Amino acid sequence: MESQILTLVTFFPLLGAALLLLIPKERHDSVKSIALIISFITMLLSFWLYAMFEPLANGMQFEINIPWVASLGISYHMGIDGISLLLIVMTTVLNVLAILASFNSITQNVKGYYISMLLLATGMIGVFCSLDLFLFYVFWEVMLFPMYFIIGLWGGVRRIYAAIKFVLFTMFGSLLMLVAILYILFEYQSFAGEYSFDMLKLAQMPLGHQAQLWLFGAFALAFAIKVPLWPFHTWLPDAHVEAPTAGSVILAGVLLKMGTYGFIRICMPMFPEATVTFIPYISVLSLIAIIYGALVAMVQKDVKSLVAFSSVSHMGFIMLGLFALNLQGMEGAVLQMLNHGISTGALFLLVGMIYERRHTRLIDQFGGLAKVMPMFSAVFMIVTLSSIGLPLTNGFVGEFLILLGTFKANVWYAVIAASGVILSACYMLWMYQRMFYGKITNKENEGLKDLSIREKIIVIPLVLLIFWIGVYPKPLFDRIEPAVKQVMNQMGRSGTVEVDEDFSIKPVLADRTAEQELIVKAEKEGE
């Protein structure tokens, strides 16, 4: 059992989906409760995983490695480090909350919906567990289709447009990724004499500079679309606005993290030299995303698309932190992946709750809600504060480390990014003011009910997480730090980049003269 715990966590939701197939489709209540129970057990399994995970330890844990298609070097290779562990836990938690949030809003084809949600869970957890590139790709694609259906079947008015846009963007990226995967496969064959899709092995293969650039480019494009990095972001607002609440929660909370996770798990260890080459380009795009996303969020009329553009801005922060390529930046970025999942997930859940009451998300339809819905307003305020990174909430810790790391890597990047912190306060507080403060101007808002018990159960865990991570994030760092160090060491192994003593990635200058080499050596000894 313990040796196969990753298999269990990954495929348990799939098992649940199969079970749902057996339930008659008009039995809505049984479908809902089974889906909830399955996702809940999956969450407990991931907690068990967390409990058994050895913090501060190096290397992958709970590894499973079974040959699958031996002739092609494909194996069922799973294993997790601290980064994947935390993302898995976040995924399972958000999944429970998303399912719970769908109880009243999904009324059509209920069975199909919950089957999609569970299938999606398996795909997402699988991506975070995979250590085999082929397996990774399979889970990556498995994830795509349930989401397509969730947006396309249970979405809003323009759902078809949004769903197709989502799939086309993503497919375009994954096709390039597939080509790159195949290229690597053959390259590895000529290097080692055998086929292998094993990520850990592939990361040890030396690749020429040109090849790295192309391969990095192909993967990076796939991941950048997912993140989404400016200017590949235009699918996101449409997908968010049209998706049902749960779809938005999972999309923002987990699916976007697939992009950043891909960078840290695949691009960086396998193509270290290209990673360093691409720093300025990706950093500049991230900065544009931070500022651009915030500015456009400010002028949105629909609160959901405001949150969507704020995601573009926040994901820009994460990318910037990752490509600072030092401990503070990368650890901050990984933590911020969780934080964004919690805060933005919570925002979408809250927006969904008000949408269920009023069937509109236009900001100017509201105003004065603080009077009729005090508890909802208080929770919304807490989540807003977490989103703008107020100290003692989760958002601050991540954002601070990202900026601190970025500052070390490049002062100007950090200065520009920090101005995004001002903008986030502008658009979030302005939105909050227009929705919650002032007098009630719209009669329809007068009789709105405050949070129900089910809704309280949904928001309370997220609020607790917001404060827990804000006040005592050390347990998380104990799990993140070894994983980030390992990625950096993998990068350093290639010899084209080096990791200095306080864990920053530096390119090794190829054209150093012998004399300069001596000086560098002397300096090192001097220290």
Add this chain to the structure above:
Amino acid sequence: MTEYLYLIPILPLVGFLINGLLIGRIPRPVITLIGCGSVALSLALSLSLFFELKALPADSRMIEQVLFTWIVSGNFHVSMGFLLDPLSAVMILVVTGVGFLIHVYSVGYMHKDPGYGRYFTYLNLFTFSMLTLVLADNFLLMFVGWEGVGLCSYLLIGFWYHKKSAADAGKKAFIVNRIGDFGFLIGMFIVFWQVGSLNFVDINAMAPAAFIAGGSLITITCLLLFVGATGKSAQIPLFVWLPDAMEGPTPVSALIHAATMVTAGVYMIVRSNVLYMMSPDALFVVAVVGALTAIFAATIGLAQNDIKRVLAYSTVSQLGYMFLACGVAAFTAGIFHLMTHAFFKALLFLASGSVLHAMSDEKDIRKMGGLKKYIPITYWTFLIGTLAITGIPGLSGFFSKDEILWKAFSSDYGHPVFWVLGFVTAGLTAFYMFRLVYLTFHGPERMDDETKSHLHESPKSMTVPLIILAALAIAGGWVGMPHILGATNYFEHWLEPVMASGRNAVDTHALMSTSSNAGMEWSLMVASVGLVLISIFVARMFYNKKPELATAWQKKMSGLHKLLLNKYYIDEIYGAVIVRPTVYFSLFLWKVVDVVLIDGLINGVAVVYNDLSESLRQVQTGRVRTYATWFAVGVVVLIAVFMRG
């Protein structure tokens, strides 16, 4: 007792949690007990720790208590830890002392408000944040308190959120503060990467080696931190939020926007005096901004008609004095004025709150007058506060202001021009404060009969704090009397250990000029007292004896009056230059770049692809004859290729 240091901020936090979580479920007396009681306990603990600290020998008056590691990443390491030294001891006494009085006052002031529970919840959260700010043992935890007080300020300014002006003012305060925080953050980054720690004790020890004194890096660092201070402490150019903050309940204006939060910038600079001492250029900028803000805000104060706004501009102006003191390296004088200002300005605000209480919330002094006989306690306490702020000899404000003026003149970093600016400000202050006194409490009664029939003195819970604060406003300055009066400056001695490291950092001799020129000090003091007396006399002529004079002058200088009344149109300028262009630019990004350019490009690709497929579809005619033709062509081509190969 020192092991209970952490309880000083934690007690109000507990009060916040209880009142906040049980909001709407507990009766008012319990809310009051928890709200005021938690701060009272903090005050008692602060007092006992103060005396414990005092009992230690001067050079070992420093207690650090680390609770747990907060953020750790590689060599970056920050704890939740508190530091009690002479400086933070003064601050916690001011915060809990004045804070407690204001809590008690609020019981009376807010008794009719439906948001009573919410009010005390926020007030306790504020006290927690402010105590964290001043007790933090490192920059980052200080920043926690810093942002926390900003949040509470936002929540309390917008406390009556159904009023658009209140909600707007709260948001404005938060955003303007964020602009300052931007500088604070970047400054912190430089300190960390240069020194390797954000802990104050480490920084004091290592900064002299990590930075080159007088170099550009230390100047940039100090200026960035100062940007943070200008936001929080409402200095040029970020002062615009403070006057609007008067939308909040009056006790909030007294606590947050006069006595404690707005002085955080001054505290921060004094706390990092080691850094500032290493950069004379940064000190010069601080002094210039402080002096200019002092006089600039005072001129606006001359023409305002809202009783609270006059006090708000006066706060901005007085904070300018404190920065002037810091800028001439007279940090002790800055903190001294911070303390006396906390007493008399809290008093003035609370007394003005008592006026509003009597006047059914009418804030316009043109509609007051003659209130003296209706609300005598309020009048006398307000007058004491006014005498203190104008610097009448013997009252607290006199000692602290005089010390600042003298240091501005005589310190190695001072300059006669700084003194002149401070001197003129003192005159302006006396004028607008007495204008306020005369228009509010003296002369004809200009209120309507309805208001008049409701005029009444405030309840005990409000007047008792007023009386205590009035006593402090009188006597609070006696701990820091100047040497030339033959007294001992206890306050300076008390803070000496905190300032010593700063002086050692630059290795100078006797920066705090001793009374080397007693004659000069005497003459300057006499001059400023003279100016104050003349200003009071002029105010009395204008606003009491011959009101027609005021009207005549106002007509004569209507352009200037309009400029001052509209606060130099600063808000309008910011709106036109920054806010509106940003909104239009954002709309452009959304409607043009996002929708037209990026999506247009992608949809364009799709359209082209579609059209292409459409034409290629023509090939699939479904007619066997066409296929057969293409088949034949294919065969011919293939054969041709093979024949050649």
